[in-house]
Each structure stands twice: as C-alpha cells, then as structure tokens.
Amino acid sequence: xxxxxxxxxQAFNSLPQMLEGALVTIEIAVLSMMxxxxxxxxxxxxxxxxxxxxxxxxxxxxxxxxxxxxxFQIYMVHFGLGGFGIHLSPYMSLLIGIAFNNAGYxxxxxxxxxxxxxxxxxxxxxxxxxxxxxxxxxxxxxxxxRIAFLPMTNQMVWAILMTxxxxxxxxxxxLYGVTSELNARxxxxxxxxxxxxVIFYLLTKAITLSARLLAARLFRx
Amino acid sequence: MIEIENVRKSFGPxxxxxxxxxxxxxxxxxxxxxxxxSGKSTLLTCINGLEPIDSGKILVDGIEVHAKSTDLNKLRQxxxxxxxxxxxxxxxxxxxxxxxxxVKVLKRSKAEAxxxxxxxxxxxxxxxxxxxxxxxxxxxxxxxxxxxxxxxxSPDYMLFDEVTSALDPQLxxxxxxxxxxxxxxxxxxxxVTHEMKFAREVSDRVAFFHKGVMAEIAPPEELxxxxxxxxxxxxxxxxx
Numbered sequence: 166x167x168x169x170x171x172x173x174x175q176a177f178n179s180l181p182q183m184l185e186g187a188l189v190t191i192e193i194a195v196l197s198m199m200x201x202x203x204x205x206x207x208x209x210x211x212x213x214x215x216x217x218x219x220x221x222x223x224x225x226x227x228x229x230x231x232x233x234x235x236x237f238q239i240y241m242v243h244f245g246l247g248g249f250g251i252h253l254s255p256y257m258s259l260l261i262g263i264a265f266n267n268a269g270y271x272x273x274x275x276x277x278x279x280x281x282x283x284x285x286x287x288x289x290x291x292x293x294x295x296x297x298x299x300x301x302x303x304x305x306x307x308x309x310x311r312i313a314f315l316p317m318t319n320q321m322v323w324a325i326l327m328t329x330x331x332x333x334x335x336x337x338x339x340l341y342g343v344t345s346e347l348n349a350r351x352x353x354x355x356x357x358x359x360x361x362x363v364i365f366y367l368l369t370k371a372i373t374l375s376a377r378l379l380a381a382r383l384f385r386x
Numbered sequence: 387m388i389e390i391e392n393v394r395k396s397f398g399p400x401x402x403x404x405x406x407x408x409x410x411x412x413x414x415x416x417x418x419x420x421x422x423x424s425g426k427s428t429l430l431t432c433i434n435g436l437e438p439i440d441s442g443k444i445l446v447d448g449i450e451v452h453a454k455s456t457d458l459n460k461l462r463q464x465x466x467x468x469x470x471x472x473x474x475x476x477x478x479x480x481x482x483x484x485x486x487x488x489v490k491v492l493k494r495s496k497a498e499a500x501x502x503x504x505x506x507x508x509x510x511x512x513x514x515x516x517x518x519x520x521x522x523x524x525x526x527x528x529x530x531x532x533x534x535x536x537x538x539x540s541p542d543y544m545l546f547d548e549v550t551s552a553l554d555p556q557l558x559x560x561x562x563x564x565x566x567x568x569x570x571x572x573x574x575x576x577x578v579t580h581e582m583k584f585a586r587e588v589s590d591r592v593a594f595f596h597k598g599v600m601a602e603i604a605p606p607e608e609l610x611x612x613x614x615x616x617x618x619x620x621x622x623x624x625x626x
Contacts, residue, residue: 289473289532292434293487293539294462303486307477386476386519 169355176356179347183357186343187364193260193339194324200260201267201320206306208272209279213301223272230269236330238262243334255336263327267320271313274320278312279305311384318376322369329365340364387411388433388543388576393442395428402428404598405442410576412542415569417577417585417606420595421621426578427470429595430545433576434458434465446543463491466536467545470552472528474520480507481516484535492539499538506534510564526557530564537568544568546577582625586610594618 208226211219230238239262243253253261282305290300310317329341336342344361348354388410395403402425410416418426431437433444435451435458444451449461475483484503488494494502507513510530520528529549536544546565550558562584569575569588579585585592586606593603594615602615613619 283471283473285469285471285473286475288436289469289475290487291459292436292462292467292469293535294459294491295487296459299490303490304475311477384477386478386521 171356172353173356175351176353176360179351179357180360182343182347183340183361183364186338186340187368189338190325190328190340191368193256193263193328194321197260197263197267197324198317198321200264201271201324202317204264204268205271205275208268209275209309210301212272212276213279226265227269227272230266231273235262235266235327236333238265239327239330240333255331255334256338258334259328259331259336259339262330263324266327267324270320270323271317274313274316275309278309281312282308314376314380314384318373321372321376325368325372326365387445387447388574389445390429390433391443391445393429393432393444394440395425395432395437396440402598403432403439406600408593408600408603410543410574412574413572414590415573415575415577415588416591416593417579417589418593418595419579419582419585419621423597424595425598426595427547430467430547430576430578433545434462434467436467459491463539464541465543465545466539466541467547468529468532468536468549470548472525472532472549472552474523474528474531476520479517479519480512480523480531483520483531484538487535488538502538503534506538507531509537509567510534511560524557525553526560529553529557529561533561533564533568543574543576546575546579548578548580550579550581580625582610582622594621596621 208223211223214220239259242262242265243255243258246253286304286308287297287300290304291297295303328339331339331342332345337346340361344357348357351357390406390408393403393406394401402423406425406429418429420426428437432439433446433451435456439452446461446464449456451458451461475486478486481500481503484506485496485499488499488502489496504513504516507516510533512527512530512534515523515527515531520531523531533549549565550561553561558581562581565575565577565584566588577585589606591603592606592609594601594609594617596615596617602609602613602618609618610622613622
C-alpha cells in the first residue's frame with residue numbers, strides 16, 4: 166500500500182521556480198487588495214450617499230461577492246465576460262476576480278466599522294466648516310480604516326490563498342499554477358504540494374506579522 | 387450681529403422652538419439657561435445651520451443662515467461651536483486636531499496652521515500637550531482643546547452648548563475659566579449652561595428658556611435677583 170518513495174531532492178530543485186510563482190501570487194494579492202480597498206471605500210460612500218441607485222449598486226456588489234463562491238466569481242470574469250467578447254488573460258481574470266471579492270467583503274467590514282464611529286465626529290468636523298467630503302476623508306475614514314484593519318489583514322490572507330483558484334482559468338505563473346505544472350511533469354505530487362503549502366503558510370504568517378508591526382507604527386493613539 | 391426672528395422648529399410632533407426672537411450684538415456675552423427640553427441647545431445648532439428650521443429666519447452679520455444660496459461651510463467659519471461632548475478627533479494629536487480645519491477649510495499652510503494652533507492651545511493652557519493624543523487627556527483638557535480648535539478658525543462668534551455638563555465636577559472650573567477669559571477678551575458668545583454662578587458673573591444678558599419659549603431676558607442681576615416670570619422663579623428656586 167504505502168510504497169511511495171519520497172524524492173525530496175527532485176522537488177527541492179524546483180524551489181526557485183516555485184518562489185518565482187510565489188512572487189506572482191504576492192503581486193496579485195497586493196494589487197487585488199489595493200483595488201479592493203479603493204472600490205470598497207467607493208462602495209461605502211455609495212451606501213452613505215443616500216442615492217438609491219448608487220446604494221443599490223453597492224448592495225448588489227456586496228451581496229454577490231459575499232454569497233457566491235470566489236471560484237465562480239473568477240470563472241465568470243474569465244469565461245462569462247468571454248461570452249460578451251471581452252477576453253482577459255488568466256492573470257487579469259484572476260486579479261479582477263479576487264479584487265471583486267475583496268471589495269465586497271471589505272465594504273461590509275467598512276460598514277461595520279462606520280457604526281462604531283459616533284455621528285458627533287462628523288458634526289464636529291462640519292461645525293468647523295468642513296464639507297461632508299472633507300469630514301469623511303479627514304475624520305471618519307482614517308478611523309474607519311483603523312477599526313477595519315484586522316479584517317483587512319484577514320482579507321489579505323484570503324487574497325493570497327484565493328490565488329490558487331487561478332486553476333480554473335488556466336493560470337500557470339502563480340505559486341499554485343507553477344506547482345501544478347511541475348507536478349504534471351514530475352508526478353512528485355506530495356513533495357511539490359507540501360513545499361507549496363509551506364510557502365503559502367509562510368506568506369500568510371509574514372502578512373499577519375507585518376500587519377501587526379504596521380499597526381503598532383500607524384496607530385499610536 | 388446675530389438676529390433671530392420668529393424661529394420655529396419641531397422634531398416630529400414636538401415643537402421645541404415656538405417663535406424665538408433674539409438679537410445678539412457683537413461683543414455681547416449671552417447665557418441661556420433653562421430646563422432640559424427647553425429648546426436652548428437646539429437654538430445653538432440652528433444658528434450655525436447644523437439643524438434646519440421650520441419657519442422664521444436667523445441672520446448672522448446679515449447673512450441668512452437657512453437660505454438655500456448661503457454657503458454654510460463658509461458661514462460656519464465665522465461661528466465656532468463647542469458641544470457638551472467635546473468630540474476630539476482621536477486619530478490626531480492635540481496639535482493636529484487644532485490644525486486640521488485650518489489647513490482644509492481656511493487653506494492655511496501647515497506652518498501657519500501649526501503656529502496658530504500652538505498659540506490657541508497655549509491660550510487655553512494646553513501648551514505642554516501638543517504632541518499628545520486626545521485619549522491621554524482628561525475631559526476638561528479635551529474640552530479646552532475643542533475650544534482651541536474652534537478659536538483657531540478665528541471665528542467672530544462662539545457658541546457653547548453645555549460645555550461643562552459632561553465633565554467631572556472637579557474639571558468644570560478649568561473650562562469655565564477658559565470661557566471667562568474669552569468673555570473678558572471681548573468675544574461674542576452665546577453660552578447654554580447650567581452653571582448659574584458663572585452665568586451671573588460673565589453675562590451681559592441672561593435668557594431663560596422654558597418649553598420652547600424665551601420666557602425672560604435681562605441683565606443677570608435683574609434676572610437672578612428680581613425674576614418676573616413665574617416659571618423662572620420656580621427654576622431658580624430649584625437650582626439654588
């Protein structure tokens with residue numbers, strides 16, 4: 166039964182390629198977070214605007230992003246849009262799919278964070294002559310981002326792990342994609358995926374740790 | 387000059403201001419006293435346009451506060467307001483709290499705003515707290531910071547809405563001292579307060595509000611020593 170011979174050396178020889186894949190994974194996760202945060206702030210402003218149409222856009226986005234599998238979301242970006250003649254590379258489809266997911270979850274986190282900020286903060290800002298936009302940008306948003314910092318870190322971890330869903334759109338340059346291709350050639354399945362898993366683990370740990378250090382620097386109040 | 391003409395205001399079925407007429411000339415210190423729900427705090431938030439009014443009008447230096455064409459953000463630069471809850475911006479240091487609106491609204495340079503902030507903070511006795519975050523300040527200190535933050539906008543009028551009501555008793559004195567100082571410097575002020583002794587000392591006139599009506603207005607010695615309105619007599623008896 167267990168007559169599998171481990172060949173770690175062979176797998177470790179592929180480490181440089183896998184690390185290159187890890188860089189692509191980090192790149193996609195970071196970009197998807199940057200896009201995700203920007204869109205989530207926009208969706209939050211839409212929800213606060215009191216405009217029904219904008220509010221409906223935001224709600225629909227959040228509902229779809231949070232209540233359908235991320236895998237479907239990425240698949241739809243690639244093959245769904247393909248049906249309308251919009252053909253995106255696997256890289257772009259994966260990036261946009263994850264960013265879509267991030268934005269939905271983050272917008273919901275931001276909404277929760279806003280509830281923790283008293284209305285009187287806005288009132289105080291407005292009474293000093295600030296416009297509602299200035300009050301939001303300078304007084305409310307910084308506090309919102311602080312309260313939502315931990316959920317944002319979690320989402321960043323998710324973004325790293327979600328890159329492996331690139332499998333459905335034939336993405337082959339990220340950590341999962343590279344590992345999968347190496348496996349197809351060498352069949353050192355256990356060794357290769359064990360190494361990839363360790364790299365994923367180290368990446369997410371590094372994110373959690375640097376987020377903690379960053380928080381200590383940013384939030385001294 | 388602040389001119390309030392027949393102002394009415396309701397929250398749902400409850401009419402909180404029932405036709406208020408009042409003129410506050412420059413340089414006057416007016417205190418407003420009265421029980422809770424008398425409409426006195428609402429009047430302040432109407433004066434700087436934070437609350438809409440149902441009818442009547444409020445003019446500040448001839449500008450109608452609630453006219454559609456009025457640029458409220460600009461008008462509010464003339465009118466500083468400090469609330470019962472001091473609302474320090476927790477993510478900014480004391481200095482930054484006082485600088486923010488100067489930079490964003492008055493478009494002052496950071497150097498200019500910083501210098502003005504430092505001046506105002508020293509003025510209210512917080513010169514040694516510039517780089518501290520508000521969470522490290524006592525309530526009285528936070529309230530003084532809020533006063534400095536409003537003063538840094540170089541307002542022509544200051545409105546104080548029960549600024550000592552949320553403070554521990556031993557911290558009330560330092561905030562009242564700050565108000566006394568402003569009054570002695572000639573700032574035009576409307577103070578809603580429960581501090582009768584303070585009202586008697588600093589006011590040019592005291593107004594008594596009762597159930598949305600300004601029941602009496604007079605210089606302090608007259609209002610406190612010879613109150614005419616029966617409700618005022620009752621109110622003073624209860625607070626003494």
